[in-house]
Amino acid sequence: MKFINLIKLQLNVTFNFSAFKWYARHDKKKILGAIAIATILLISLVPFYYHFYINLVKSVYQGGYSLGQPEFIFTLAAVVFSMMVLVFGIAFVMSTFYFSQDLSLLIPLPFSPHEIIGAKFVTVLVQEYLTVIPLMLPVIIIYGTGVQAGLYFWLAALVTTLLLPIIPLTIVSIAVLAIMRVTNLGKRKDFLRIVGMTLLIILLLGFNYFVTRLTAMSQAELMNLIFAREGLARLVSRVYPPALIFTRALAAEGLSAVLNLLLFAALSLAGVALTLFSAERLFYRGLIGGEEVSARKSISSEQLTKKITQTSSPVWAIVRREIKIIMRTPVYLLNSVGVTVVMPLAMVVPLLAGDAVDPLLSLLQTVQSRLLLNLGGAALIGFTAAFAPAASSSFSREGRQFWISQVMPVSPREQINGKIIYSLLLAISAMPLVFLVSAFITHWSAVELAIVTVVGLCISIPSITISLLLDLMRPYLNWDNPQKAIKQNMKVIAGMVGTAVMYFLLFQIAKFLVVQKYSEFMIYAGVIISSLILGAIPYFVMLKIADQRYREIVSP
Amino acid sequence: MIELSGISKSYNKGAVKAVNNLSLTVRPGEIFGFLGPNGAGKTTTIKMMVGLLTSDSGTIKINGYDIEKEPLQVKRSLSYVPDNPAIYEKLSGLEYLNFLADVYGVPAKVRRERMERFLSLFEMTQAVGDLIQSYSHGMRQKIVLIGALLHQPQVFILDEPMVGLDPKSAHNLKEYMREHCAQGKTVFFSTHVLEVAEKLCDRIGIISHGELIACGTMEELKAQAQNTGSLENIFLELTEA
Numbered sequence: 001m002k003f004i005n006l007i008k009l010q011l012n013v014t015f016n017f018s019a020f021k022w023y024a025r026h027d028k029k030k031i032l033g034a035i036a037i038a039t040i041l042l043i044s045l046v047p048f049y050y051h052f053y054i055n056l057v058k059s060v061y062q063g064g065y066s067l068g069q070p071e072f073i074f075t076l077a078a079v080v081f082s083m084m085v086l087v088f089g090i091a092f093v094m095s096t097f098y099f100s101q102d103l104s105l106l107i108p109l110p111f112s113p114h115e116i117i118g119a120k121f122v123t124v125l126v127q128e129y130l131t132v133i134p135l136m137l138p139v140i141i142i143y144g145t146g147v148q149a150g151l152y153f154w155l156a157a158l159v160t161t162l163l164l165p166i167i168p169l170t171i172v173s174i175a176v177l178a179i180m181r182v183t184n185l186g187k188r189k190d191f192l193r194i195v196g197m198t199l200l201i202i203l204l205l206g207f208n209y210f211v212t213r214l215t216a217m218s219q220a221e222l223m224n225l226i227f228a229r230e231g232l233a234r235l236v237s238r239v240y241p242p243a244l245i246f247t248r249a250l251a252a253e254g255l256s257a258v259l260n261l262l263l264f265a266a267l268s269l270a271g272v273a274l275t276l277f278s279a280e281r282l283f284y285r286g287l288i289g290g291e292e293v294s295a296r297k298s299i300s301s302e303q304l305t306k307k308i309t310q311t312s313s314p315v316w317a318i319v320r321r322e323i324k325i326i327m328r329t330p331v332y333l334l335n336s337v338g339v340t341v342v343m344p345l346a347m348v349v350p351l352l353a354g355d356a357v358d359p360l361l362s363l364l365q366t367v368q369s370r371l372l373l374n375l376g377g378a379a380l381i382g383f384t385a386a387f388a389p390a391a392s393s394s395f396s397r398e399g400r401q402f403w404i405s406q407v408m409p410v411s412p413r414e415q416i417n418g419k420i421i422y423s424l425l426l427a428i429s430a431m432p433l434v435f436l437v438s439a440f441i442t443h444w445s446a447v448e449l450a451i452v453t454v455v456g457l458c459i460s461i462p463s464i465t466i467s468l469l470l471d472l473m474r475p476y477l478n479w480d481n482p483q484k485a486i487k488q489n490m491k492v493i494a495g496m497v498g499t500a501v502m503y504f505l506l507f508q509i510a511k512f513l514v515v516q517k518y519s520e521f522m523i524y525a526g527v528i529i530s531s532l533i534l535g536a537i538p539y540f541v542m543l544k545i546a547d548q549r550y551r552e553i554v555s556p
Numbered sequence: 557m558i559e560l561s562g563i564s565k566s567y568n569k570g571a572v573k574a575v576n577n578l579s580l581t582v583r584p585g586e587i588f589g590f591l592g593p594n595g596a597g598k599t600t601t602i603k604m605m606v607g608l609l610t611s612d613s614g615t616i617k618i619n620g621y622d623i624e625k626e627p628l629q630v631k632r633s634l635s636y637v638p639d640n641p642a643i644y645e646k647l648s649g650l651e652y653l654n655f656l657a658d659v660y661g662v663p664a665k666v667r668r669e670r671m672e673r674f675l676s677l678f679e680m681t682q683a684v685g686d687l688i689q690s691y692s693h694g695m696r697q698k699i700v701l702i703g704a705l706l707h708q709p710q711v712f713i714l715d716e717p718m719v720g721l722d723p724k725s726a727h728n729l730k731e732y733m734r735e736h737c738a739q740g741k742t743v744f745f746s747t748h749v750l751e752v753a754e755k756l757c758d759r760i761g762i763i764s765h766g767e768l769i770a771c772g773t774m775e776e777l778k779a780q781a782q783n784t785g786s787l788e789n790i791f792l793e794l795t796e797a
Contacts, residue, residue: 026568190646299650299685304672308654309664317658321644321651328646328687400642407606408659409631551610551627 006119014123044497057138071251075233077139078243085168091334095483117279128165136161163268170271180286193330314410318418331482336390381456384430391423392467392495395475397485403555412546427460458528461535462502467495469538478556558582563614574600576766589757590746597766598746606636635704639715645689649699660707674702694720714745754787764795
């Protein structure tokens with residue numbers, strides 16, 4: 001019973017149910033504002049969801065159907081969504097298990113480690129459902145209506161969808177419990193944890209590479225496999241074997257489906273049991289002692305002098321503060337910089353392994369104009385800025401420390417300039433990827449690389465300023481674990497939607513310039529100037545409202 | 557110098573009056589103690605004085621500058637130590653102090669002298685190189701105090717500064733407050749420790765239910781309460797009336 005109560009409490013805290021009830025009674029305006037923003041965001045995602053995602057699901061389903069394998073859509077969905085939970089779950093699980101501020105309250109209470117982790121696991125799972133269910137729904141409906149499925153299918157679809165994120169989450173949970181146990185080594189633990197998370201991601205991608213490599217086969221073998229019964233499903237599920245059981249639970253016939261459903265449920269339960277068992281053994285040992293430091297060493301007068309001789313302007317002091325905090329907070333680092341490395345790697349690794357580079361190269365070689373390749377490279381930097389939530393959570397991440405920004409004698413304008421500079425610096429973290437693309441695919445010259453970099457950074461500016469503006473309008477400061485500043489922050493999604501609008505406009509401008517056959521110089525100049533103008537609009541709106549917002553925002 | 561004139565602040569669309577028409581002047585060279593029961597409006601008043609909350613009405617002037625019209629001048633004139641300071645856990649104490657010295661524009665030579673002095677005064681020299689996340693509550697309080705003193709503010713505003721400090725650091729802080737005021741500067745602090753207020757403050761204000769119910773020197777308070785006893789007796793009599 002107390003475990004159920006703990007789960008209820010954790011869900012309440014995670015989703016702010018009590019706060020919603022309180023505001024519903026005392027401050028309807030605030031709650032209506034939040035609902036309005038959430039609704040606008042959801043509506044703005046609808047075109048993308050409808051036109052892009054549902055059509056994608058339809059065409060994958062039809063592709064499988066034409067090969068007599070409509071069930072392939074389930075394998076692909078299970079693989080993609082499970083990999084998503086695996087890669088993005090690492091920082092999420094680590095932060096929820098270890099960096100929540102309620103741990104100092106929970107640990108002295110008579111709960112065992114597996115109960116605390118169990119309750120936190122449930123909150124992570126529920127949050128994963130918020131992504132997985134909307135993504136699975138079209139898959140289920142398109143298949144179910146396509147093959148005119150019976151009652152068993154719809155019931156099984158409900159159960160398997162709810163089970164789907166459990167296995168990858170248990171894998172991540174056990175890995176995180178182990179990493180935190182091994183890296184709980186005093187002063188350098190944050191650094192070690194970043195190394196641990198990176199290794200885990202490399203391990204996951206390496207596994208992906210290894211398995212894809214294993215499947216490399218001749219054209220004839222491939223064709224045989226594809227046209228065999230369940231061929232596509234068996235091929236794709238090699239990356240993530242439970243996907244095949246998931247597929248059979250939904251699409252096999254008769255008793256086989258039921259048995260596979262039971263097997264999938266049993267595997268999920270076994271994963272949960274193993275997680276709870278690991279929690280009992282590892283959780284406290286990875287957590288307790290985490291705040292201890294090695295013996296303090298006094299700083300001599302000379303050392304002090306050395307460390308403070310480098311004074312800087314307030315703007316640069318803010319840039320340095322932001323970068324230090326991001327680099328030293330594993331959750332922020334993985335979400336801000338890590339995303340820019342992990343996302344492209346996750347896409348590139350299977351391509352490299354599956355011998356898909358050659359066709360890609362030949363495709364790119366058909367792009368006659370270097371201009372388009374250069375613009376594409378610049379767009380890569382722009383997308384990095386858009387996907388890394390450094391700007392869109394910039395004010396929110398200050399959290400309870402926002403009071404310092406409010407009382408210090410630095411104008412909001414200067415503080416905003418500092419935030420823009422460090423967001424641009426983070427956008428530069430896409431550069432290794434640009435070099436990689438250049439070395440293997442596009443072979444840019446030094447001048448072209450300079451063009452790609454300058455245009456890319458300019459393209460990033462509208463994304464940064466619109467994201468900052470949206471965050472400044474309603475920053476989410478009252479979080480109790482750093483992951484919430486990013487994961488549960490609607491402003492991060494709002495920033496991406498805002499960026500999508502900006503990039504759509506920029507794309508149209510660039511397209512117009514290319515179609516009208518302007519000179520290359522004019523096209524680059526046009527894109528740069530348009531970016532700066534588009535970036536300047538949110539910037540000046542921000543400056544207009546910043547003084548008032550800094551005074552109105554109530555620090556928690 | 558601090559001048560509060562008719563400031564009010566309410567929450568929940570006026571349902572809860574946190575501060576009601578409060579007027580108060582604290583002169584240069586004065587240590588002013590701000591007392592009141594829990595929820596009386598002390599922190600709300602202080603937050604309005606430092607710019608963390610906007611007042612519904614009235615004016616606030618710090619060192620002659622109006623907080624609405626000249627917020628940056630006000631911020632340059634004051635330092636604030638909150639009751640439960642949340643500071644950057646992932647910075648070391650030294651990085652935090654350097655950050656504040658940068659934003660307050662304290663030159664390198666001066667900041668070095670002051671850091672050495674205050675780190676030694678509050679016994680933080682050994683810990684200043686460590687990340688703030690490893691600090692105890694009292695150490696966090698001390699690093700915020702040191703940060704607040706780096707630019708030698710004209711007006712020093714502290715919310716419950718003694719909470720969490722060890723006796724020696726609390727003593728040193730009180731000594732420093734006296735020294736600060738001896739230079740013609742102003743100290744304004746809230747506290748529940750009535751003995752400290754009685755011994756340290758030149759004047760004391762008592763707030764209850766958002767209203768300033770008494771203000772003056774100890775003698776004036778005694779006269780007002782018609783009570784010749786300790787500050788504790790006067791406080792209880794005034795706030796329970």
